[in-house]
Amino acid sequence: MLKKAVFIVFALLSLCSWVVGQQRGAFIPFINTQHAWVDSVFNTLSQRDKVAQLFMVRTHTNLGQRYIDSVADVLQREQLGGIVLFQGGPVRHAQAINRYQQLSKVPLLVAFDGEWGLGMRMADSTLSFPYQMALGAIQNEALIYQMGLEIARDFKRLGVNVNFAPVVDINNNPRNPVINFRSFGEDKQNVTRKGFAYMRGMMDGGLLTSLKHFPGHGDTDVDSHYDLPQLKFTAGRLDSLEMYPFRELIKAGASGVMVAHMNIPSLDKTPNLPSSLSKHIVTNVLKKRLGFQGLTFTDAMDMKGVVKHFPNGEADVRAILAGNDLLELSQNSARAIDKVLQAIKQGRLTQQDIDDRVKKILAAKYWLGLDTLRPVNLNHLYQDINRRQTQLLNQRLADASMTLLNSDSLINALNYNKRTAIISVGVTQISEFQNMLGWRFDNHMNYVLSPHATADDVAAVASELTRYSQVIVAIHDDRIRPRSTLPYNGTVRLFLNELAGMNSVFCVFANPYALAGLPGVEQAKSILVGYQNDPIMQRAAAKVILRRLTPSGRLPVTINSFFRYGDGR
Structure with missing residues (x-):
């Protein structure tokens, strides 16, 4: 069913863009075939140089020149296989990449955590596409494929050649502190369809990708950055649910898979052993049973989930013993190489x-x-990775994610000439959403309530509402990462409950799970979900209110008994 529903949809697109730039055919058969260039480089490497190719070091360009120089020293001394870029600026990144490549005998893999594009690490200077939770609501996967192509174009222009994306974890635990909005949702087939479109777009654009986090990090309530999560599910459950997207996308030619740090007794009974260090999980399950022949990356090797029980370089050795090809962010790469040689x-x-x-x-x-590596051209770099066509695509993605719950009756009944109160809750100044509506509602007033508004603040707004014929309420989460609960105090929550019973139109610019923490909001006849507090989402919602856009999104997760997976009009 998946092949018919998804693979054929993108077959023509894949054929049109399969040979892009310097791609040399399908990735999996290519890297498992002998090549003269590979042999010629391999034969120049010492034993230590060979081991070093398995390691990727962290680099930032926002921590000062001394830090940038220290990474250069490590690369020149250790001749590692790659780098992983974190925060910094585009030009500084490009300059560092050029310098690091020049210092390396073997060209570097340059990787980036770009689940929503370059903006994931450079939000102040590059474009951020919607989080994967919002993409999970979209019913047109061709848009996500196009996003993958655009991200590949951005990455290659900057000199980056590996994206640690997409996330294909199935988020069926609303309390998940580490995946959550980074997932396409709770349905394994929807996650697979969206993951395929995103992956295929990036690969067709000439980028290496890495599915993550194998065998599935979606149903945990522990963040592996800080401790070792344990999955207590049966092997049958893991095989049929968590591993499903990985299995299907491996069949579709996935170039890379990132292995998570989780303890999974049903797959490996070794106490406190992370999945990334388990030979059974990496070699027997991922490589043999699922047939994966691409590049296997570990999740970051400096995370507490892996080094807590295997300190001082032992985790690095065990990761290679397990069958991983590339180790991301060892605590000490020189020590790790020595340990492997030992x-x-x-x-x-x-x-x-x-x-x-x-x-x-x-x-x-x-x-x-x-x-045939060439230095990154610094001329017009900023303009080239902030293209007008990409901005337009970003808005189309936001538009396509808009999800209308309950009914559209109140939206259709809005009269642009009537006295209208437009309330933004959770922010401290007039929102983009309010500005977008203001030009059309001739007789309106804007109100703003912070998440910690006092009873007097709320009472002042409530007393004003008797003067208005219609009320539009926007719920915002202005934190950078939208969590499952809103940081609203009890007074604000109670006021939202009252507004929901007043035939108000609700627009939610927050994690959809946050609706579960607003008892009574289900009374609202029209609830528009915008998934995150971003200008593109606010503009998309305003289009719906102004009846210039028909919402087509579907909830990618179940929130509670009132709002379930697949809901939307």
């Missing part, structure tokens, strides 16, 4: 274990065209 001497690892991985990594670099 493990070879001790017989824990063989040189062939290392050589096979190195040749696959080099083949991936060859597929990316790094055999």
Whole structure:
């Protein structure tokens, strides 16, 4: 069913853009084939150089020149296989990439956590696409495919060649502190369809991708950055649910998979052993049973979930023993390389274990065209990664995600000439949403209530509402990452309950799970879900209110008994 519903939809698109830039055919067969360039580079590497190709180091460009220089020293001394970019500016990043590539005997893999594009790490200077939860509501996967192509174009223009995305974890736990809005939702087939479109777009654009976080981080309530989560589900449940998107996307040619740090007794009974260090999970399940032949990345090796029980470089050795190809962000790469070389001497690892991985990594670099590496051109860089066409696509994605719950009766009944109160809750100044509506509602007044408004603040607004014939309420979460609960005090929550019973139109610019923390909001006849507090979402919602857009999104998660997966008009 998935192949008919999704793969054929993108077959023509894939054929049209399959040979992009310096791509050299389908990735999986390519990296598992012998190539003269790979052999020629491999033969120049010392034993230590070969081990170093398995490691990727963290780099920032917003922490000062001394930090940038320190990374350069590590790369020149250790000759690592790649870097992972974090916060900084586009030009500074490009300058650093050029310098780091020049210092490396073997071209570097340059990776980025760009689940919503370059804006995930550079929000102040580049564009952010919607979070995956919003994308999960979209019914037109071709838009997500196009987003993947645009992200690939941005990344390659900056000199980045690997994106640690998409997230294909199935978020069926509203309390999940680490995945949540980063997931396409709770339905395994919807997650797979969206993940395929995003992955295929990026790969067709010439980018390596990495599905994450295998075997599935969606149903946890512990953040593996700070501790080791434990999944207590049966192997059957994991196989049929959590692993489903990975299995299907591996069949579709996924180039990479990132393995999570979770303890999963049903798959490996070793106490406190993270999945990333389990040979059974990485080699037997992922590579043999699921047939994955691409690049296997670990999640960051400096996370507490992996080093808590395996400190001082032991986690690095065990990650390679488990079958991983590339280790992201070792706590100390020089120590890790020494530990791996020692493990070879001790017989824990063989040189062939290392050589096979190195040749696959080099083949991936060859597929990316790094055999003819050129410096990143700094001219017009900012303009090139902030294109008008990308901004237009971003708005189309927001428009397509708009999800209308309950009924459209109140929206259709709005009269632009009547006295209208437009209330933004959770912010401290007039919102983009209010500005968008203000030009059309001739007789309106804007009100703003902070999430911690006092009883007097609320009473002042409430007393004014008797003067208005119609009320539009916007619920905002102005935090950078929209969580499952809103930071509203009890007074504000009670006022929202009262507004819901007053035939008010509600627009929610927050994590959809947040609706569960607003008892009584289900009384509102028209609730428009905008998923995040972003100008593009507020503009999209305003279009719906102004009847210039018909909402077509569907809830990607179940919120409570009132609002369930698939709801939307």
